Amino acid sequence: MLNPIVVNQNVILVSRQDNYLQLKPGKKKIIAETLLKVKVNEVSYVTFLCLNEHLEELALGNLYNEGIIDSLSEVERTSIKDDTFSIYIKKNLPAFKEYRRVSSTSAKNFPVVQTERTGDIEPISDNSKVSMNRIWTLMEEFKEQSSLFIRIGGVHSALFYHNDLSIFAEDIGRHNCIDKIVGKLLKLGKLELVAESLMLSSGRISTEIISKVIRLKIPVFVSRTTPTANAVELAEKYNITLIGYVRGEKGVIYSGRERVTD
CATH class of the missing domain: 3.10.20.10 (Ubiquitin-like (UB roll))
Known part of the structure; x- marks a missing residue:
């Protein structure tokens, strides 16, 4: 039987008041797998x-x-x-x-x-430009879209962005978020938009994640956190612009610098 998305869990709330430990029964909403x-x-x-x-x-x-x-x-x-x-x-x-x-x-x-x-995928040949200012704006908007994370925590999220289409997904696994977005693109018949798109993620960029990006041929992939060294190597090999630690008006470009403008 498939579980609900959120459950109301019996917990013990702990705090310190007047230098004494306070324990009180309560309830806390948590994500269900x-x-x-x-x-x-x-x-x-x-x-x-x-x-x-x-x-x-x-x-x-x-x-x-x-x-x-x-x-x-x-x-x-x-x-x-x-x-x-x-x-x-x-x-x-x-x-x-x-x-x-x-x-x-x-x-x-x-x-x-x-x-x-x-194995049989060619590097991305298109080097269309993307504005760093636009990426910063999208990341700020992206952070506000995960109502589950804001209310409860415990989930990752990803955002596919094209001028004509935006798709948001959240899940307990960052890999699942990307799969869900691709599934939605398939059902909408919009995979052709990928060549002029970018994707944002809340999680670490592993080799497994970047392999999905390579298969999709997404030219720009952005995260709030870090890639692994192997992920950077693959991004360079397949001409993917990889940007991590995008927070506020800061970020780190790991590969594909030629696409990034002001």
Whole structure:
């Protein structure tokens, strides 16, 4: 059974008053994890720990990001029963995918997945400019969009931005946020906008995250925090502008400096 998004937890509230420790029973709203099993053509493909919303988009986006589908036209039908989401596609699932497992943090068979996802992809050739002032403004707006984080905490978020379309997603895992956005782009038939877009994330930029960005061919990826050294290396190889620690009117450009203007 899929869990609710938020639960009201019995807790003990602790404080110090007049130099004495105070303990008082209370309640605190916290984020609930949902375990979602995904089958592709009746084969167990992936198990997510995720937030119980936009589950179809999560599964479809992950299939795209892993290179299993290239468009929604390859999907015949989907269904959900209890904690299992079933997807039927028009081609066979590669054999090595049968043991893939994903949690809210990362993929367990990462070296295989990363090579599969980025192996045949060419570096981005377009070097269209992006304003740093615009990025700072978007980041400030982005911070205010996650009502769950503001009220409760415990979630990551991501934002896809194009002049004609903006898509926001939140989840307990930063990887899941990107998958959800891609799933929404697939369902809207708007993947062609990616070439002139940028994406913002609340979380650390790992190799797993940047591999999804490479697969999408997003030219600019921005985070409030840091990338890993391997993520920077991949961003440079695929000509992606990678900007971290975007807070206030500051930031750090790790790759793709030529795209950034005032």
